[in-house]
Amino acid sequence: MAASPPLLPLQLLLLACVCGVAAAAAARDTLQQGESLTGAATLVSSPSGVFEVGFFPPDPKLPSRLYLGIWYRSMSPRTVVWVANRAAPATSASPSLTLAGNGELRVLDGSAKDAPLLWTSNTSTQTAPRGGYRAVIQDTGSLEVRSDDGTLWDSFWHPSDTMLSGMRITVRAPGKGPSEQMRFTSWTSETDPSPGRYALGLDPSNSGQAFIWRDGNVTIWRSGQWTGQSFVGIPWRPLYMYGFKPANDPSLGAYYTYTASNTSLQRFVVKPNGTDISYMAKKSSQEWETVWMQPSNECEYYAKCGANAKCTIEQDGKAKCTCLKGFQPKLLDQWNAGNWSQGCVRSPPLGCEVNQTGDGFLSIQNIKWPDFSYWPSTEGDENGCMNACLNNCSCGAYVYLNTIGCLIWGSKLIDIYQFQSGGYTLNLKLPASELRSHHAVWKIITVVSAVVLFVLVICIFLWRNHGRNIKDTVHRSWRSIHTSTRAEQNSGMLDISQSIPFEDETEDGKNHELKVYSLDRIKAATCNFSDSNKLGAGGFGPVYLGKLPGGEEVAVKRLSRKSGQGHEEFKNEVILIAKLQHRNLVRLLGCCIQGKEKILVYEYMPNKSLDAFLFNPEKQGVLDWRKRFDIIEGIARGLLYLHRDSRLRVVHRDLKASNILLDTDMIPKISDFGMARMFGGDQNQFNTNRVVGTFGYMSPEYAMEGIFSVKSDVYSFGVLMLEIVTGKRAVSFHGQQDSQNIAGYAWRQWNEDKGEELIDPLTRASCSLQQALRCIHIALLCVQDHAQERPDIPAVILMLSSVSSSLPMPRPPTLMLHGRAVDTSRSSERDHSHSIGTVSMTQLHGR
Structure with missing residues (x-):
């Protein structure tokens, strides 16, 4: 017989592909009753092959210590999401997973039937159903024991340290086996999957809050109450966008479901140091990116300031504790020394405690509500909720929210965090004397303001005589x-x-x-x-x-x-x-x-305006990435001066590329203050007669409702950042993939892990990819639809200067406006304006 010719390289490649396809086709996803999975054999989820089940060594230094686990098949290094025999690693060369006739999964330290038992699912039944049992690994990452009658056991009911899409987060683990509290428990270390010190789960008292505990019962962090979109303690992250939804089941009680977007792989992990981190997989590199983390600062640690005190984060990032109004430190010496754990006590007492009347409420803004609240089921409106607290001398505070109803608290208010922005209002119960003193402060301010105004009038009169004003x-x-x-x-x-x-x-x-x-x-x-x-x-x-x-x-x-x-x-x-x-x-x-x-x-600015470079093909190349990032930072620092550091708080209202001038050193300078409005002293509002600006740069609340604040400039800055990164005008994205502006298009590209494609090709090769993508991320936070969800300029500057801190997830923009100049009122028309909170509202009159 003649010898066959040697295989050519192309033939070898085709043969390898055929073998790979055959191997994938041969991979099984099911373990039948009576079968075993031993050694290096694995089960692969079907049909997409996302997850794999088998034995693995978590510590490369100890390859003989093996655990049965589930991991992402395509991620490298291996990302494990569930471990069975966490407390008892296998040490034999060939451990096995078997499915017994009674439906019980068992991990044995060897392949023999009498090998030592390391772990069991504890799901034995008296009689096997017709057709028997089978263990199946799903594309969701869940390992299930099934029969024709339904699911007997599911790894999702008994998680390790990772929460995956499709899980139901309950107080008690469901299933027909022994019930236990459902908790996500950290590994001991990054290479040791044995149960660690930290665990995350739902409040056993059914308050609907999530907690992180240390050593079983020491509270480290809590999420706060669910508002319908987010947890109170995480106001800047609308978790419903991740697929979180509350639900109820007669057998399980209240629980949360979690279904992630199909566009990305996402997981939540309780780390060995006690933090809960959300990871999202990048499609381009198949690497994990940190999306957010809790707790991320000192104020997020449970009861940092003790009872009846609030925690705030200072400009240097450090925590500061302050007693609530009407309270004083319980132990003054310890408090002054920075030991705030003893908290504060009420002084003076409530009127109802000393048989006096006149108790009332002080509203505190941007608050993470305290722990230990409860819902009076009979109160269906705010007045009823307020009266329920007012008529109960043990009540210390209340809130009313349409989505959840009435919440009231007792005399100790624990774990209060006051955010710089976002959060909710807490109505604090105070005696009449404290309320009078609070109003007295405003009276003093009014009197002082009148005196200052009188002095200013005199000064203006004198300056007028001397021609100085x-x-x-x-x-x-x-x-x-x-x-x-x-x-x-x-x-x-x-x-x-x-x-x-x-x-x-x-x-x-x-x-x-x-x-x-x-x-x-x-x-x-x-x-x-x-x-x-x-x-x-x-x-x-x-x-x-x-x-x-x-x-x-x-x-x-x-x-x-x-x-x-x-x-x-x-x-x-x-x-x-x-x-x-x-x-x-x-x-x-x-x-x-x-x-x-x-x-x-x-x-005179010899380099004219930013748009002359940014959108001119002949000059775009002058703006390398370093210059663009410096321009972004310079504009942000100019806004910081306008919004906070100048004696008058100023809202520019017309921030755009043509209003950014460049000097000889390409230093940006904000110009054109014809539309700007001032907020003098501690004033937080201003009534405007005209709504003017440029659509595409204008925030939705200003363009459509006439509401403006410093967050309006933040929105414009976000659009400007996207223009600087992409090198394209905001309006040039109209019509692309159903987007009407740059914000919608950028969010879609970023959410589909195509953020790199947004970067201007002229700078893409030489720029810092991490820094450019971070700028896109920050810009998307700035163009959020709702003003309270946007960061303020100090927070933006902190985000720009830091490369390690995690950023919150932006929500997709739903209000997308065309880019064209607009003046919604004639100069001869007078608008009727009124103010609410820290913004101005204008009733618009069209031309």
């Missing part, structure tokens, strides 16, 4: 046409004595003066507004390059007489920006008000 200068100029004097002709200035210093408002402490220029000087500087000097134009009007005596170049912004914006914006910008000085804000040098001309003079 810029606002008076602007308004006088509005009422009359200035006639140029000989001094104006010689100097080019109206009166140099009218230069106004603002050194107390500057970031660097320098004396910045605002000058009032004559129209003749402006015309001379711009060659009579020559088209050759024109830099661009916006809704306000054209902008020209000017050159002052001495060679200083300036940008001259001229109000167009046909502009729909104009008088109010001009006055607003002169009065506002003259008082704001920061490295990342454009500096106003002066103004001109003469006749019908209204002109602003700025420092």
